[in-house]
Amino acid sequence: MAGTHGIHVHGDVEGSQVVVGDHNVVINAALGSSVSVRSEGPPPTRRRTRPAGRALPDRAPQLLGRDRELAALERWLGQGYPVQVYGPPGTGKSVLLRRYAADAATSGRDVVYLPAAGVPAEDLVQELFHACYEAEDYKPEPARVRRLMGSVRALLVIDDFQGSTAELAELMDAAPGCDVLLATAERHTWDEGRALRLEGLQEEPALALFGEELRRPLRDEEYEAARRLVTAVRGHPLTLVQAAADTTFEVDEDARVTGLANGLSDAASVLLRLLDALSPLPLSAKLLPILAGGVDKAAITELTSLALIGSSGTGYRTTGRVAHLVAERTGPARDAAKLAPALTAWAAATTATRHDIAAEAPVVCHVLAAAARARDHAAVCALARTTAPALARSLRWGAWHQVLDLGAAAARALGSAADEAYFRQEEEVRKRALGVVALDPSGGALAAGGVIGHIAGHGGAAAGKTGFAAAASNPAAITAAVAALVVGGVFAGLATAGGGQPRARPTPSGQVTSLAATGTRPPDPISTAPRTPTRPPSPSRTSPRPPTKATAPPSPTRITSSPPTDPGQGPVRCQLDSEGTLTLGAPAGGEATDDYAWEDFMQCDDERTLTVDKADPGHVAFGVTPTSCPKTAHPGQAIRVSAPCRYTVLFHPPQSAEPGTQYQAHVIMRDDWGRLSMTLSVYGTVSAASTAGPSSTAPTP
Missing domain, CATH: 1.25.40 (Serine Threonine Protein Phosphatase 5, Tetratricopeptide repeat)
Structure with a gap:
């Protein structure tokens, strides 16, 4: 296949110019x-009087049993600490953040709210900058973003952040003057930050929540059944809400899932499977009719009333493990x-x-x-x-x-x-x-059309054609x-x-470390470290960032000369090899490994650059370790070495991942001049194994 796909050019895209750092970029x-x-x-940039951008979601209702958590957030943020709320899905992290943010806005504070599900940190930084400055077509370099944002004193609320600790450091570095409150599934730590693990509710507020969702007081004959349910699910708020929706008081999860699946209408089942295929992302009101073939308001109401889907202000999405299991029971899974x-x-x-x-x-x-x-x-x-x-x-x-x-x-x-x-x-x-x-x-x-057009103009059969049309008809060209x-x-x-020397993109200066996994009960979620009377500087904004894993890429090889040449052939090119795919499976919090050998390893390939591509959304779930890659001279020739490059790929899904969750990334290697030379597509699926662990006690402010 040599031709291009059909291209639609938007009137507000073609030929437009944006400014990125100190470069002009014309989009074609x-x-x-x-x-x-x-x-x-x-x-020129002009600071907005008040931050613009996304509106805050609706203010959460009264939070039952979360007074101490709200007080802890208020205390830590008031002391200048960045705060992370983390924990399993369905414990109410987003609800807690929305309530705190709404209260802060009501009191007159500037608040910037960023829903972060599926959004790269680089794009979150850009959205934050545009929320605070009038400069629509400008993307400053990281150092200038930090200087401009240094004068912004706002509460930055980041909900459902799914990036790595390195990406979190990048985001933190871009907002040195802001108070930062974020919600994540896994804990990311920094020396001066504070982390709050959100667990299930205590019995009294859990029963009160159950009664509120029933919209009536518990009857005497229901009280003991409700207590058994609260104990069985450890006060998990979402599970209680879902149980109240079907009023079964059923403790056995499989029985509840079966009952819910059997009771759904056909339209609701179809919609639930669609949203499950896109989980954990929300499907907006604009895309819903496009991908669902229309909008069935009755199906939305049905699923919402059963707490199988929820609306966060950016769209509808499934709510947790039970919704996924119900979707599986209703029919064949939708393929995204x-x-x-x-x-x-x-x-x-x-x-x-x-x-x-x-x-x-x-x-x-x-x-x-x-x-x-x-x-x-x-x-x-x-x-x-x-x-x-x-x-x-x-x-x-x-x-x-x-x-x-x-x-x-x-x-x-x-x-x-x-x-x-x-x-x-x-x-x-x-x-x-x-x-x-x-x-x-x-x-x-640099423009592709110019180079290819020039070749086409001197290419025999391609003469008279321009751009990709000429190139498509002339493979040599x-x-x-x-x-x-x-x-x-x-x-x-x-x-x-x-x-x-190549110009390297400035890297964020944040220093963020990860907690090592242990088999012991986690400490109390609220730190007891000594408090500092004044706003403490966050090391994540002043210290070099260490690698997040032992498999992080090494420092890039410095380029000291141009690529060697072969007589009559031009510069050496270590050809890009696609090594196929590798599929792994492991339970949440577990690990799976597989060995791989790159047979076409060449002297001009740089074995020191073997890594997982950090640009991939699922890269945090993978690691790679070289096993026996021959050391080569730098720079090298385009000649295959005597032995293959062997390496081990590791799949380690986070503890919070639900069964069926899929991850994708690429294992890559570059050649001696920084060009991509090898790529292996790796896929990981979280297997169905129990990930339940002991719950922590509620924090004490």
Whole structure:
């Protein structure tokens, strides 16, 4: 397959310019974008009088049994500590955050609320910046973001953060003047922060919650049954709400699930399976009719009344383990991969603006990853080509990177040289604009259309054609074009700019460490460390960030020369090898490993760069360790070495992951000049094993 997929160009995307750091980037959906050094300095920015952006969700009702937790948040945030609320799904983390944020806003405080499910940290930083500054088409470099945000004194509330500790450090570093309150499933720790583990309710407030959800007082004959239920579920709020909805007082989970599944209408069952396929992401009111084929208000009401789905203000999503199990019992599971065509058609429609597509970026990436796992490469390529320009134009560059990576892999599998060249070109533009790779010292712009058009103009059968149309009809031309783009345009610049050293993207200065897993009962969730009378500086904003795992990538190899050349063939190219896929399964909190051997390991491959790609949403669930990779000279030649590179891939889903949860990432290696040379797609599925553990006591302020 040599041709490109159909491309719809939005009127508010094509030819538009954005400013990223000290670079101008012009978005071109058909031929590829371009980047050049900006000579006039950064654009003007104006601080908003009050933070704008997302509205706070509805204020939570009275919280039963959470007075001490609210008091602890108030005390710690008042002392200047960043605070993390963490714990299993369904314990009320989001409700607690919404209540505290609403109370703070009512008292006159500036509040910035960021729902973070499925959103890369880079995009959260950009949304935070735009909430506080009027600069729609500007993405400052991290150092300038930190300087500008240093004067902002707001409460930053981040709900459902799913990133790694390194990404949390990046986010914290971008808001040095803000009080930070976030909710996560797993605990991320920092030296001066405070963490509150949210557990089930004590018996009295749990019974009161159960009665409130019944909308009547408990009858005498129901009281003991309700007490047994509270004890059995350890006061888990969501389970109590769901049990009250079906009024069965059933302790046995399997019996409750069966009863709920059997009682659902057909329309509610179909909708529940759809939302389960997208879990843990919410499905917005705008996308719901697109992906569900319409809106059945009765089905929404039915599922909401049973507490199997909930609305957080950004859309509807399933609520916890029971909802997932009920969805499984109602019929065949919906495959998120099959949603790609409908999502592509919506994104290509003239009614979908770039802002609409950017707002649905988590769903787009989720569906793309599912389609990639299903090897529906055509669907991946079409959806990626359709959405990538809008994400670039909207400065959702974290999601843009994910879309480009998945699109490039799909195009390569399809043999679509033109599509692959587009995705690779856009990725190089992204890196250049962010300062990950150096620009040509002349300051000229990089554009795929220009390079390929030039080749087409001198390519015999391709003469007279331009851009990707010419390249698609001439495989030799497209091969040369890709080499010119990646080797000539990018890496020649690397070899000559700035004394031969690449410009590295500034990294956040946060220092965040992880807790080692133990088999003992966790300590009391509220720290008893000595308090500091004044606002303590967070080390996460002043100290270098350590690696989060032993398998974190090493320091990048410094480039001291241009790639060696073979006579008559031009610069050496360690060809990108797709090593196929590896699938692992493990219970939540457990581990699974598998050994792999890369037979086509070459001298120009850099074994020191073997890692899990941190750009992948599921990378935190994987690790990789080299077993016996031959050491090679640096730089090396494009010659296969005598032995393969063997390594071990580890899958370790978090303790909070529910059975059936799927993770995807890529194990990658780069060559001696920083170019991607090997990629292995890895998939992990959380197996159905009990993850229940002892509950902690309630905190005491």
